[in-house]
Structures are given as structure tokens and as C-alpha cells.
Amino acid sequence: MIYLDNNATTRLDPRVLEAMMPFLTDEYANAASTHPFGLRAHEAVKLARQQMAQLLGCEPQEFIFTSGATEAINLAMKGVAESYSSRGRHIITVQTEHSAVLDVCRFLETQGCEVTYLAVQPDGLLDLATVQQALRPDTILVSVMLVNNETGVIQPIQEIAVLAHAAGALFMTDATQAVGKMPIDVEALGIDLLTCSGHKLYGPKGVGGLYVRQRKPRRVKLAALLHGGGHERGWRSGTLNVPGIVGLGHAAELCRQSMKEEAARIGALRNELEAGLLAIPGTRVNGNREHRFYNTTNILFEGCDSDAMIMGLEGIAVSNGSACTAASVDPSHVLLSMGMDETEAFSCLRFSLGRFNSPEMLVDVIDSAQDIISRLRGYILA
Numbered sequence: 001m002i003y004l005d006n007n008a009t010t011r012l013d014p015r016v017l018e019a020m021m022p023f024l025t026d027e028y029a030n031a032a033s034t035h036p037f038g039l040r041a042h043e044a045v046k047l048a049r050q051q052m053a054q055l056l057g058c059e060p061q062e063f064i065f066t067s068g069a070t071e072a073i074n075l076a077m078k079g080v081a082e083s084y085s086s087r088g089r090h091i092i093t094v095q096t097e098h099s100a101v102l103d104v105c106r107f108l109e110t111q112g113c114e115v116t117y118l119a120v121q122p123d124g125l126l127d128l129a130t131v132q133q134a135l136r137p138d139t140i141l142v143s144v145m146l147v148n149n150e151t152g153v154i155q156p157i158q159e160i161a162v163l164a165h166a167a168g169a170l171f172m173t174d175a176t177q178a179v180g181k182m183p184i185d186v187e188a189l190g191i192d193l194l195t196c197s198g199h200k201l202y203g204p205k206g207v208g209g210l211y212v213r214q215r216k217p218r219r220v221k222l223a224a225l226l227h228g229g230g231h232e233r234g235w236r237s238g239t240l241n242v243p244g245i246v247g248l249g250h251a252a253e254l255c256r257q258s259m260k261e262e263a264a265r266i267g268a269l270r271n272e273l274e275a276g277l278l279a280i281p282g283t284r285v286n287g288n289r290e291h292r293f294y295n296t297t298n299i300l301f302e303g304c305d306s307d308a309m310i311m312g313l314e315g316i317a318v319s320n321g322s323a324c325t326a327a328s329v330d331p332s333h334v335l336l337s338m339g340m341d342e343t344e345a346f347s348c349l350r351f352s353l354g355r356f357n358s359p360e361m362l363v364d365v366i367d368s369a370q371d372i373i374s375r376l377r378g379y380i381l382a
């Protein structure tokens with residue numbers, strides 16, 4: 001299996017599993033218990049929180065653990081909507097966001113919030129002027145993802161945060177594709193809320209987290225989603241997932257150490273793959289190629305149905321659309337928002353590379369792609 005679907009999920013790094021193992025076996029105490037076993041679990045969680053803080057440039061107490069990015073997004077958006085309802089009920093987001101953000105917004109609309117879903121330009125980038133125009137005195141939150149999971153397009157979040165703050169709104173970013181893979185400093189970028197997930201950065205599934213600004217210039221207020229024992233500052237009750245949290249922290253630390261080297265190596269692989277695929281006639285890249293994350297290429301193959309390509313690319317894992325709108329028969333909402341028609345959107349594949357990909361794999365992928373495209377188009381490629 002050649003795995004080129006790293007934006008859907010990544011392989012657990014064996015070093016992360018090793019760090020988790022004690023907490024899956026002998027060190028099973030509850031991190032809230034005050035006996036020595038509990039204290040050891042507590043210390044392990046404390047280290048993981050420090051590791052996340054170091055990766056993001058925040059204070060450890062500003063990061064809370066959740067079951068993943070979806071939960072973090074729900075907590076952040078619903079929590080803000082409730083806490084700031086007396087100030088306003090207007091939220092701004094983007095049509096190309098992950099379904100987790102879009103579905104929470106649709107839910108909040110049923111609860112009396114008003115949501116503006118900004119369109120993007122054909123290259124997937126948001127125009128700052130459209131953000132500026134959408135801001136209102138009752139806007140409480142602007143939520144724009146950092147790296148798009150389907151196209152890799154990188155939004156100008158620093159500039160967007162400035163606009164949001166000038167209008168008195170909070171700025172949130174779903175950085176699930178970016179955390180651990182590119183430098184992120186919540187201070188420099190002006191981020192108030194940020195979400196991430198363990199399984200996108202070579203950590204385990206079922207753990208993720210939320211950064212909630214508690215320092216100057218503003219202390220974000222949040223209403224809880226899960227009520228109970230008051231864990232995680234009362235924002236997320238429930239016995240802590242110690243093995244998962246240890247895994248996320250360790251995965252973050254490994255990413256922090258190797259980020260620079262990996263970006264260069266994976267970026268070179270992506271470029272090589274992309275060049276090989278674009279050499280096939282009737283192909284083009286979707287999304288701005290300059291403001292784009294180094295691991296992703298989303299390509300349109302004229303006259304080819306993406307499902308047929310996925311089936312035909314035996315032994316190669318790629319995707320169309322987002323794995324997160326599971327088994328969906330709808331065309332990608334991201335590509336539609338970029339102005340494609342349905343046929344075009346159904347002719348695109350996303351290749352997303354990661355830590356465990358090697359150069360040897362690429363020749364096979366390009367050969368297989370040429371094969372299946374020839375068959376689907378009914379002619380042999382030169």
C-alpha cells in the first residue's frame with residue numbers, strides 16, 4: 001500500500017506508541033487521583049500540555065485536551081456563541097471550511113445565531129475585502145481555517161485576525177492540518193482559539209485539543225459542552241485520556257524537532273509527484289500554488305471520474321473530497337466553492353504526503369495514474 005492520504009489521517013509514529021505504552025498497561029491510574037500512581041499520570045499529562053504549549057507558543061493552561069478536532073470545534077464555537085450572546089449573535093466563516101465547522105454553524109443558526117459563509121476566489125484564497133465587508137458590530141467570532149484539508153490552500157489568517165479584532169470579534173482557526181507541520185505562534189498570528197487533532201500529526205486517534213486565549217489582550221470566555229467533574233478548567237469534564245494525551249504531546253514534540261527537515265523533504269516529494277502528474281495532458285492543479293501547504297496536491301484530470309480513478313489506482317490510497325464527509329456522494333463543497341461545476345469536481349484527486357512516504361513510491365504512482373487515465377479516456381497517453 002502506497003499511502004498518500006495523510007490529510008485524512010496519519011500513521012501512528014512507532015515512537016509515539018512507545019511513549020504511550022506504559023499508560024496503556026501498568027500506569028493506568030486516574031490523573032485526578034492523589035495517590036502516587038495518580039500523580040505520575042498527572043505529571044505525564046502536565047508534560048504533554050507543556051509540549052503542546054511549546055509547539056503553539058502559548059501557556060500550558062491555555063491548552064485543553066479533547067477527543068479530537070471535531071469536539072474542539074464544537075466546544076469553541078458553541079462555547080463562544082453562548083458566552084458572548086449578550087454582545088452579538090453573528091458569526092463569520094468560509095464556505096471551504098471543514099464540515100465540522102460548517103455543521104456547527106448550521107446548528108448555531110437553529111439556535112438564533114446568524115452566520116455569514118464567505119465565498120473564496122477561484123484559487124481558494126479568501127479576499128480580505130470580503131472579510132472586512134462582512135464584519136458587523138454584532139459579529140462575535142470569525143473562524144477561518146489555516147490550511148485547507150482538500151487543496152492545501154493557506155489562508156492569510158494573521159491579516160484576518162487583525163480585521164476581526166478591530167471589529168471587536170474573536171478570531172478562531174481550525175489549524176488541524178497545520179499543527180506540527182508548520183510553525184504556528186498564536187501570539188504572532190493573533191489567534192484567540194485554535195483546534196488540532198492527534199491523528200493528523202502521527203499521534204493517536206481520539207485525542208486533540210483546543211487553545212483558548214487567556215492572556216492579554218483578551219481572555220476568551222467559553223461555556224462548557226460537557227458538564228461533570230470539572231476537568232480541564234471546567235470546559236471539558238470527563239476522566240482524562242492519559243495514553244492519548246501522552247501520545248499527542250509526544251507526537252507534537254517529535255514534530256517540533258523535525259518540522260523544518262520534514263517540510264523540505266515532503267515538499268520536494270510533493271513537487272516531484274505533482275510535476276509527474278501534470279506532465280499528463282488534460283490536468284491542472286486546484287488552488288493557489290504559492291499560498292499552499294507543502295504536502296498536498298489536488299489535481300483535476302479531465303474526462304476521468306474520481307471514484308473510478310480511486311478504484312483503478314490499486315494499492316494506492318488517495319482521495320476525492322474529504323474523508324470527513326464520510327462516504328458522501330456529493331461533490332466536494334470546497335471545489336464547488338472555488339467555482340467548479342459538478343463534473344469538474346468529480347474529476348479531481350487529492351494526494352497528501354507525509355512522514356512515511358519515500359521517493360521510490362512516486363514512480364509507481366505516476367505510472368499507475370497514466371494507466372488508469374488512459375483506460376478511462378479510452379486512449380493511450382504518449
Ligand SMILES: *Cc1c(COP(=O)(O)O)cnc(C)c1O
Pocket residue numbers: 007008067068069070071098100145147148149174175176177196197198200208324
Ligand atoms: C481532520 C480534520 C478535522 C476533524 O478532526 P477529528 O480529530 O477527526 O475530529 C477538522 N478540521 C480539519 C481541517 C481536518 O483536517
